[in-house]
Amino acid sequence: MKKIKTGNLPGVVLKYGILILCIVLVLFPIVWLFAGSVKLEKEILQYPPTLFGTKLSWKNFIRIFGTIPMGVYLKNTVIFAGISTLAALLFDSMSGYAFARLRFKGKNLIFIGVLMTMMVPFQVMMIPLFLESHFLGLLNTYAGLILPKMTTAFGIFMMRSYFAALPKELEEAARVDGVSEIGIFFKIMLPLVKPGLMTLGIFHLMNNWNDLLYPLMMTSETRMRTLSAGLALFVGEHATLYYGPQLAGAVVSILPLLVLYIFFQKYFVSSVVSSGIKG
Amino acid sequence: MISKLKEYWYRQDKVAYIFLAPSIVILFMFAFIPLVCSVVISVMNLDIFFSDVRFAGLANFLKAFGDERFWNALKNTVLFAVVEVSLQVVIGLLIANALSGTALFSRMARSVFFVPVVCSMAAIGIVWSLLLDGTIGMIPYFIKEWFGITGLSFFRDSGTAMGTVIAMTVWKNFGYTMSILVVGIQAIPTDYFEAAKIDGASRVQQFFWITIPQLLPSLGFCLITNLIGSLQVFDQVYVTTGGGPQRKTETLVYYIYKIGFTNPFDLGYASAISVLLLIVILAISLPVYFKMFKAEE
Numbered sequence: 001m002k003k004i005k006t007g008n009l010p011g012v013v014l015k016y017g018i019l020i021l022c023i024v025l026v027l028f029p030i031v032w033l034f035a036g037s038v039k040l041e042k043e044i045l046q047y048p049p050t051l052f053g054t055k056l057s058w059k060n061f062i063r064i065f066g067t068i069p070m071g072v073y074l075k076n077t078v079i080f081a082g083i084s085t086l087a088a089l090l091f092d093s094m095s096g097y098a099f100a101r102l103r104f105k106g107k108n109l110i111f112i113g114v115l116m117t118m119m120v121p122f123q124v125m126m127i128p129l130f131l132e133s134h135f136l137g138l139l140n141t142y143a144g145l146i147l148p149k150m151t152t153a154f155g156i157f158m159m160r161s162y163f164a165a166l167p168k169e170l171e172e173a174a175r176v177d178g179v180s181e182i183g184i185f186f187k188i189m190l191p192l193v194k195p196g197l198m199t200l201g202i203f204h205l206m207n208n209w210n211d212l213l214y215p216l217m218m219t220s221e222t223r224m225r226t227l228s229a230g231l232a233l234f235v236g237e238h239a240t241l242y243y244g245p246q247l248a249g250a251v252v253s254i255l256p257l258l259v260l261y262i263f264f265q266k267y268f269v270s271s272v273v274s275s276g277i278k279g
Numbered sequence: 280m281i282s283k284l285k286e287y288w289y290r291q292d293k294v295a296y297i298f299l300a301p302s303i304v305i306l307f308m309f310a311f312i313p314l315v316c317s318v319v320i321s322v323m324n325l326d327i328f329f330s331d332v333r334f335a336g337l338a339n340f341l342k343a344f345g346d347e348r349f350w351n352a353l354k355n356t357v358l359f360a361v362v363e364v365s366l367q368v369v370i371g372l373l374i375a376n377a378l379s380g381t382a383l384f385s386r387m388a389r390s391v392f393f394v395p396v397v398c399s400m401a402a403i404g405i406v407w408s409l410l411l412d413g414t415i416g417m418i419p420y421f422i423k424e425w426f427g428i429t430g431l432s433f434f435r436d437s438g439t440a441m442g443t444v445i446a447m448t449v450w451k452n453f454g455y456t457m458s459i460l461v462v463g464i465q466a467i468p469t470d471y472f473e474a475a476k477i478d479g480a481s482r483v484q485q486f487f488w489i490t491i492p493q494l495l496p497s498l499g500f501c502l503i504t505n506l507i508g509s510l511q512v513f514d515q516v517y518v519t520t521g522g523g524p525q526r527k528t529e530t531l532v533y534y535i536y537k538i539g540f541t542n543p544f545d546l547g548y549a550s551a552i553s554v555l556l557l558i559v560i561l562a563i564s565l566p567v568y569f570k571m572f573k574a575e576e
Contacts, residue, residue, distance in 0.1 A: 030406075032406070049420050091302045095298060098294075098298040107295075110303065117314065119565070121556075123532045123553065124560075126535075126539075127546050128314075128316035128317045128550070130539075131316070132316070147308075147309065180289050210400065210401075213517075213532075213536070216517075228399050232401045247409070258398070261394070265390060273455075273459050
């Protein structure tokens, strides 16, 4: 533990004062959101405003599920983010493994091709992707939402470095023992990169769950919208709802990830740190 | 037949192609083809109804250069990127420096600062829009009570809208920058600081002469990734201001979205602006990617 010198005391007080102020600034809007979501509409509108209401009310949640298809949004988001994430975990690690540990012809050429797609931001290719999905009949379908997200160049790149870090003797011993290449991958190698899988899984889940522009573009029908894209239509610039239900909607959309964050904080941080892609 | 299939599982090169197949097909279909097509569409006259499809040469690009709204969007995007990234990196650095230790307070504070990173922009947009609302918002109320300033309406005032969007983004994302820099600071050998302490260097001197020089690679990484991300800013604008007031917060990607997916549904023109954006982003990001790939080798 650091000893605090008395001469340094004002500096220390200032430092912690500023840090605590920052914590308050970061937490206040979130606490306000949760408190507001269980307030009565008239208490949200009252002046001067208060942080907490006088009584706990679930009306806003009942209203948001009643007036807009929140249940459908929630279901769509779970399907879209869940399946995309699981598929991407499988395909990214299969490819990452091939690039890291298997010998085959054309490896470098294929890898450069993969890296090329990593450098191009999604926003640049969204119009052709939209047209393509239109021609393939994928707009407003789960397949259309999920297919393009089933693998990512970044995930392949990341899993490749996890596999490359494993000792070489592992699969050689297994090969001598007559284990098939598929067996080596699923039974020996994949369990060894579990931290990598967790990190990448959280990365995909968080990005897909929170994505706005992509589902906005791939879906136009209400019944196919995700939480982010669905909510955005009813709030802010496009507000048609009471304030309370908007807050309840925001709570519903962030709560699942916040709960996961509490349990898997380490992986959330490492997924964001290693990717350099912010949500 | 079955024995032949089984043989496959024992051949490295064959298995490699099987392993790669799903990813390669998906990337080819949904990344490579769109990428090539975006260049093709940018030189076409093409709208969503396919009413008058023909080759347009560089007309879409020339149109952009003469389009006041394009220049406005470019100006807003650059303004957003420069201010937001500088603020985020400076704040992230100062907080990372203060919280890089392993004490309980540091760890808890870091957990708190990361919470907004996890939340969706759609939800954050709702919160900030209502908190800052001119009539019922809590923040304008506090400002009035404490500082006596009235009539602020943040997102709805053309003078403050961009600043408010930037502030909201910094609030949401600085935890990301902080996390990267904490990892960087923790990797600096502690001997450096101890030696400096023995030589009588103050905390401030240590910060400028050890922390910052040692942290340059991490700082560069944050700077570039944040810059690339903020040049594509869309979500925060879509959920708060809708590009207004008076197009003061209309950014490039928002403009692309507006032209391509709402009236006039001009896909050719939207693609041309996308290609221009791609050129700017690649100019910034290519050197970083090359460095990253080299470090991997």
